[in-house]
Amino acid sequence: MATDTPVIVVDRLERRFGQTVALAGISFQVAAGEIVGLLGHNGAGKTTTIRLVLGLLAPHGGTVRVFGFEPMVDGERIRQRTGVVGESPGLDERLTARELLQVFADLYDVPRAVQAQRIAALLEQFGLAEVADRRVATYSAGMRQRLALARCLLHDPELLLLDEPTATLDPVAAHHVRELIAERRREGRTILLATHNLDEAERLCDRVVILERGRVLVEGHPQELAAALGVPAQLAVEVEPELMDIAIDVLTRRNLAAWAEPEPGRIIVERMTRRQVPDVVAALVGAGVPVYGVMLRTPSLEDVYLALHQRTERR
Amino acid sequence: MHWQRVRAIVRKDLTAVRRSRPVLVPLVVLPLIFFVAMPVGFALMGRFLGEAPDSELEPLIRALPPSDRAQLERLEPGQQIAVVLLSYQFAPLMLIVPLAVATAIAADSLAGERERRTLEALLATPIRDEELFFGKVLAAALPAIAIGWLGTFVEVLVAIAVTGVGPPLLPSVPLLILALLGVPGVAFLGLGAVVLISARVRGFQEVMQLSGLLAMPLIGVMVAQASGLFLIDWRLALLGCVVVWAAAFGILRAGRRLFQREALLRLG
Numbered sequence: 001m002a003t004d005t006p007v008i009v010v011d012r013l014e015r016r017f018g019q020t021v022a023l024a025g026i027s028f029q030v031a032a033g034e035i036v037g038l039l040g041h042n043g044a045g046k047t048t049t050i051r052l053v054l055g056l057l058a059p060h061g062g063t064v065r066v067f068g069f070e071p072m073v074d075g076e077r078i079r080q081r082t083g084v085v086g087e088s089p090g091l092d093e094r095l096t097a098r099e100l101l102q103v104f105a106d107l108y109d110v111p112r113a114v115q116a117q118r119i120a121a122l123l124e125q126f127g128l129a130e131v132a133d134r135r136v137a138t139y140s141a142g143m144r145q146r147l148a149l150a151r152c153l154l155h156d157p158e159l160l161l162l163d164e165p166t167a168t169l170d171p172v173a174a175h176h177v178r179e180l181i182a183e184r185r186r187e188g189r190t191i192l193l194a195t196h197n198l199d200e201a202e203r204l205c206d207r208v209v210i211l212e213r214g215r216v217l218v219e220g221h222p223q224e225l226a227a228a229l230g231v232p233a234q235l236a237v238e239v240e241p242e243l244m245d246i247a248i249d250v251l252t253r254r255n256l257a258a259w260a261e262p263e264p265g266r267i268i269v270e271r272m273t274r275r276q277v278p279d280v281v282a283a284l285v286g287a288g289v290p291v292y293g294v295m296l297r298t299p300s301l302e303d304v305y306l307a308l309h310q311r312t313e314r315r
Numbered sequence: 316m317h318w319q320r321v322r323a324i325v326r327k328d329l330t331a332v333r334r335s336r337p338v339l340v341p342l343v344v345l346p347l348i349f350f351v352a353m354p355v356g357f358a359l360m361g362r363f364l365g366e367a368p369d370s371e372l373e374p375l376i377r378a379l380p381p382s383d384r385a386q387l388e389r390l391e392p393g394q395q396i397a398v399v400l401l402s403y404q405f406a407p408l409m410l411i412v413p414l415a416v417a418t419a420i421a422a423d424s425l426a427g428e429r430e431r432r433t434l435e436a437l438l439a440t441p442i443r444d445e446e447l448f449f450g451k452v453l454a455a456a457l458p459a460i461a462i463g464w465l466g467t468f469v470e471v472l473v474a475i476a477v478t479g480v481g482p483p484l485l486p487s488v489p490l491l492i493l494a495l496l497g498v499p500g501v502a503f504l505g506l507g508a509v510v511l512i513s514a515r516v517r518g519f520q521e522v523m524q525l526s527g528l529l530a531m532p533l534i535g536v537m538v539a540q541a542s543g544l545f546l547i548d549w550r551l552a553l554l555g556c557v558v559v560w561a562a563a564f565g566i567l568r569a570g571r572r573l574f575q576r577e578a579l580l581r582l583g
Contacts, residue, residue: 058577075576079439089436090434095327099327103324104323104436106319135334
């Protein structure tokens, strides 16, 4: 789906707030049709990056180009082609969903002739049609975030900037919002998703850019990152519960870090590669321990993230 | 200027204000006090004190323009008191209403918007800073001016009905000048001040408290008149309006310069 044409080009971007350095020269690109996750702790620089991309803040160094335009010069043109959802949905609770969408349709220059039809379609699509004439104050957090997503699609934008869109939601509402984001991805929209939810990033993103204290630690596909960073996998081995101590002893003697999981008969072997799996099974069987199952757990984005975090902490 | 965007901001803010009790209550209560209760009260006061005119009122009557004084002297003592109080002494006080309406709506629309964390969603749209500023100004100024003009009209009708006195004493020329020129002037002055205050202060309540100080000069004028320092005639009314308009223009210009996306976000 993604093409090579970059929609966002961030080059050595810097931004300070007083003495605090929010961004210390970050660089990354987002290609058309790509969904890129901007990962990091609170204060890593995710929201600042989004605000700079949108032209709400001026950079103190470096450049940003969105659709080839500079946000501080052509912010209006960029915002006309971009939909934004923040961590807080930013909805005036005194308005109804329909009123709110009408206001934003006008702000996004949606022609009056198509407004009613488009608003009705979005309300339907986001499951808000039946409550469209109720004030937003009566909505749940999940409904509000869905309304915020509907609002950001009013003008059919090519680029979506989503800043922690599920941070304040319960698991069910967050799941629903993630599905809605995945649908937008299938539509071929370009998405920059700022999140500290690693599972969300892993499920939704083509690539991730990991930020720490205003710097890019690493960027790439989660699996590529794991390999590049040498983040090891885990091997889960299922053995006869009564023989677990013997199994752990056999593996320890082979200099492998093995420990028992709470589940009876399950052992975890740390720092494993795919090639080592047959040796482990052979050693256990050779020692008279029946092996009922093995599963190599590839490193998750969380593993990559934690490994990176530990490295930066050690520095 | 995209008028569709400006109208959207005005529509949004006015719909929100209509449904906000903390903002709406003063918008209803103040006009009732100043435009209905006050004229009725002064007329009744005139009737009570009519048989024995307050000697403190006599310097005020003497300060009236000769033509007005001649007409006033033909009235009953009670009517004289009501006319002096309504058309002259307390005339500047009715400007408190458009001032309060404009500041309440502007505070809700600027500081309130930031407090509710709804401002960034607006800033993320293609709307230009000047369109957002103009929309916010219109959303606060239009109801303030409408309430000010309509309220004065009602006040005059009520006063005429209760006192039995009509033009040119009720409404007097200074009252008309203050209504026609002063009402929009103080409305713009008030919301200009709110824009400036909102650029430095975060919360709706803080902005409201600080902007409340704007009423002090109007109360000062009223006290100065009561103490016999001067009485507003048409020249003073006109001069006052010119000063208010000049101040409003200056403050709004300064406010517009401060009204930048980044500055608005910094306080958010």
